[in-house]
Amino acid sequence: MAHDHHHHGESARDYFVEQLLTIFVVGALGAVGILMYRDGKLGYILAAPFHLPVLIGGIAVLVLVAVRAVAVWQEAGQTHARHDHAHHEHGPDCDHDHDHGPEHKHGHPVHLHAHDHPHEHGPDCDHDHGHAHADDKHHHDHDHGADDHGHSHDLTWVFARMMVLFFPVALYLIGVPNQGFSADRIAKMLTAETALNVDVGSVATGEGSVLSFNDLNDAAYDESKREALNGTVGILVGRFDRIADKEFRLYRLKMTCCAADTVPLKVRILTRSAVSGFNSGEWVKVKGEVRFVQQAGSAQFIPVIAVGDLADVQRTAALNEYE
């Protein structure tokens, strides 16, 4: 006989509890995506090109949930109507056949499971999934694990899954993430570097153009770009990190896709005289001559800005953490 499940009593209740929990929790997750976009919180965790997809994803999830909610509402109505029909009182004269045979029809539609069908089953799911047995002896003679059907009506498993799904919603409700990485984390990313100890010599002067960390670091790996930038006067804004009396580095963080791929972009600053009065992590603007210094024992170049006058090293307003 076909393997039949009846969403009957507790089973039907469990099914609808599962569906309602799914609708509620997944809907909340979609709403959080939209709210994070609206609040600007995505800026702490995602690069700008990924903000819009999160918004669209959140909206899509809400649409799916809404369609599913309507379907579950209709299923509930149909189940209720059939339940009313099937569970009428039986008087002594009641002579109709309830067919409690192998196919066991009891007012509720018979529900045949494949154990591997990937979509949810409503209580009036009307297709056969082909879980066929040659005879009734095999009826229910195998175990039903949590994953037997590609889904499960085991409420313990359902609650466990919903708790996991609710975790990002809970984080949003308590207001995190609400800032970038901690100073300790950034310090760990920066790693210690030794001083170059290069003589600054004469330094080119001029108005200077605004530079980006990305361009300078890209140029370090590209000879033609190095030649184009070498000797020009540039302005760079970043966060201060001391290396030696006359040497420090500016850095900004770069997020390619998300915060998990954050890397610090660093540019070395060399000065003629000792620099003082700046705290670690402070935002600083520097103007000087762009150079590329080859690292000892390596073919790799690192970008450097040589500063002739300490007046060209100034505190400045904070920019976005990420370049």
Added chain:
Amino acid sequence: MKDILDFIINFSAVLWEAMPFIVLGAVVAGILEEFLPQQAITKFLPKSVVPAVMIGAALGLVFPMCECGILVVMRRLLRKGLPLSCCVAYMLAGPIINPVVMFSTGVAFWPHGIGPEVLGLRVGLGFVVAVVTGLVVHQLWAKHGTALLHPVALPPPEPTLPLPMSDAPTARKPLSKRLGNISATALHDFVDITVFLILGSVLAAVAKLYITPDEVQYLSRDQPYLAIPAMMLLAVLMCLCSEADAFVAASFTKLHLSAKTAFLVLGPMLDLKLLLMYTRVFRPKLIGVIVACVVVQVLVYCVAVHLVYQMNGWSGLPRGT
């Protein structure tokens, strides 16, 4: 406290970056499930083994499922008579060779300037690993037959009832019913995948607290052949969804491409949660063979990739690092 906040940033970043791709994958899966008859696939399979397994490995292009959902579909196909070798090839390659995962892999690595290389290697090696494993499984099937399968995954005996869902002519469904089915499948897949994505993101975020790119970079530079097995182990432990793992791999910006490829090819084929799920389809013997085949192949191919890059003087690193 600082560590917790840093953990939350890493966790949220991995999760929300992957979320739109999960939604897209779930909707596509829902539409395919509703409109594409499963029986149609078997009609196009050639009789000979190698082309059939190769088609099985490319089935993900038609059924774009990631590794969590693909097991359920694969078991269904297995029960409907698709050869085990094709099913295994589909199960292994499907989470890699499908439009959604290929797109997300490209998006993750494009800004690093190595998008085409990573995408090509991931798809190419994924295909080869899946086909070779499928052929090994075919040999095993010839010897042991259904003893390799869990009873739930066994095809029904010949003289039994038909499978009315796809074999019998079905009545035309109203649009509302179709939309309801699509949303049901999509939500089911979304929940299934997102649960494991969240767990994977937690593991990834914890790992990121203790592993900095610089540490892995040193491993890659000084002992490159250790970086490959290290990333393979990481792929097994992190249990990431194939739609999201490219973004995690891309975050290791200073890691050699060969180690990233090992992570990206092995992860969708083998991780802790998949190992548990495999037990609902295969007997331990077959699981052991599949695991051994996949691990050995990924290791060998990725070491070969590393050697090719080394011999040609290619950096194998993202542009600008």
